Amino acid sequence: MKKQIIYIVALALMVSVFTGCGSKSADTEDKQESHTEEEGGHGEEEMGVVHLSALKFNSLRMKVDSLPTRALTGTVEANGQLEVPPQYEATVTAILGANVTSIKVIEGDKVKRGQVLAYISHPNITQLQTNYVKAYGRLQYLEKEMQRQKRLYEEEVGSGKAYQETLADYQSIQGEVKGLEAQLKQLSINVKTVREGDIYQNVPVVSPIGGNIEKVLIQIGQFVEPQTKMFMIVNTDHVHADLMVFEKDVYKVKEGQKISFTIESVPDSQLSAEIYSVGKKFEQNPKAVHVHAEIKSKEDFLIPGMYINGKIHTESKTVKALPEEAIIEEEGKPYIFLAEARKEEETEWEFRAIEIRTGVSNDGWVEINLLEPLPQGARVAWNNAYYLIAEMKKGSTEHGH
Numbered sequence: 001m002k003k004q005i006i007y008i009v010a011l012a013l014m015v016s017v018f019t020g021c022g023s024k025s026a027d028t029e030d031k032q033e034s035h036t037e038e039e040g041g042h043g044e045e046e047m048g049v050v051h052l053s054a055l056k057f058n059s060l061r062m063k064v065d066s067l068p069t070r071a072l073t074g075t076v077e078a079n080g081q082l083e084v085p086p087q088y089e090a091t092v093t094a095i096l097g098a099n100v101t102s103i104k105v106i107e108g109d110k111v112k113r114g115q116v117l118a119y120i121s122h123p124n125i126t127q128l129q130t131n132y133v134k135a136y137g138r139l140q141y142l143e144k145e146m147q148r149q150k151r152l153y154e155e156e157v158g159s160g161k162a163y164q165e166t167l168a169d170y171q172s173i174q175g176e177v178k179g180l181e182a183q184l185k186q187l188s189i190n191v192k193t194v195r196e197g198d199i200y201q202n203v204p205v206v207s208p209i210g211g212n213i214e215k216v217l218i219q220i221g222q223f224v225e226p227q228t229k230m231f232m233i234v235n236t237d238h239v240h241a242d243l244m245v246f247e248k249d250v251y252k253v254k255e256g257q258k259i260s261f262t263i264e265s266v267p268d269s270q271l272s273a274e275i276y277s278v279g280k281k282f283e284q285n286p287k288a289v290h291v292h293a294e295i296k297s298k299e300d301f302l303i304p305g306m307y308i309n310g311k312i313h314t315e316s317k318t319v320k321a322l323p324e325e326a327i328i329e330e331e332g333k334p335y336i337f338l339a340e341a342r343k344e345e346e347t348e349w350e351f352r353a354i355e356i357r358t359g360v361s362n363d364g365w366v367e368i369n370l371l372e373p374l375p376q377g378a379r380v381a382w383n384n385a386y387y388l389i390a391e392m393k394k395g396s397t398e399h400g401h
Helices: 002-042 054-059 123-154 160-186 191-195 247-252 385-400
Strands: 049-053 069-083 089-093 098-103 116-121 203-206 211-216 229-234 240-246 258-263 271-278 288-295 307-323 328-330 333-341 348-362 365-370 379-381
Touching: 049 054, 049 385, 054 348, 069 247, 069 288, 069 348, 069 365, 116 229, 123 160, 123 191, 160 191, 240 247, 240 258, 240 271, 240 307, 247 288, 247 307, 307 348, 328 385, 333 385, 348 385
Parallel strands: none
Antiparallel strands: 049 348, 069 240, 069 307, 089 229, 098 116, 116 203, 211 229, 240 288, 258 271, 258 307, 271 288, 307 365, 328 333, 333 348, 333 379, 348 365
């Protein structure tokens, strides 16, 4: 009897222990299921996916549509400066060493070709004119003497030797006269006036081209050597854009292409030009070629030497493209967003980031190169890519916690 009582008590204790363990196990499973459900509720946003309500969609003025095609013109960025061709720049020097007696222009003045810039004077210039008068007078005498000796020789009255000597003297002085005349013309002296006995004390220094006086480099009374720079003149009517194109882009550039450019020192300047010459030799450091372009509408503020930033518009092609605000770059990779209405009433939208590659850009549009084809009838976001990526990051952070 006593053994039976002990057996019953032991059995009761075992049942109690197993019941408690089962209850504890069930509680643990319930807690785990509850925790899993909580995690699932918090992680409803998938990585790379953003959900927007219709209200948020409309407040952001989201635009979604199919991926369009658009004709885009490729561009090559190039910097440079304004220049003028060498034939439209001039450095004025004196033909002979002389003293400056007067200056007729100041910097910035517009001058015509042949216009007097200054006057110079020196005894050497006076001597040159005197030598010319003497040589011209002797030429006149020898011409008559040669004709006389020739006539005598032909009539067999005079000797051939006398005629030959006179002819040689005449030809010699004729060469001397022509040389002196050339020097006088270089000095802008009227040789006919000098022949008549009028000697110039002051001779003009004239402009070899039309343009503007860029620099005046002399003073009154200064002695100028033949190599001394007196004036610098530039014709800004022929100013053009001189851009440097790097080696990697040279093959894209050719004559006839359009250029849009701005001037660094002139805010909001927008000008256009057309390429008329592409260099055939590389400059070093950096390795680039010169591209010259004629400016279409020349403004008064254009001055040679101004720095410019330009875009060369290369060949046009039709490509898949989106506005710039539809593209976001994350960790060096460009993305766009695939858009899908989660419900037929479009009360909720899902945006999924997809990696792409970009190509040419033009007028706010960028070429889109897909890594994988889009689903049939797919729509993409045309704007607010920055906002969508920010929301995606926010959702990813919350998911991580």
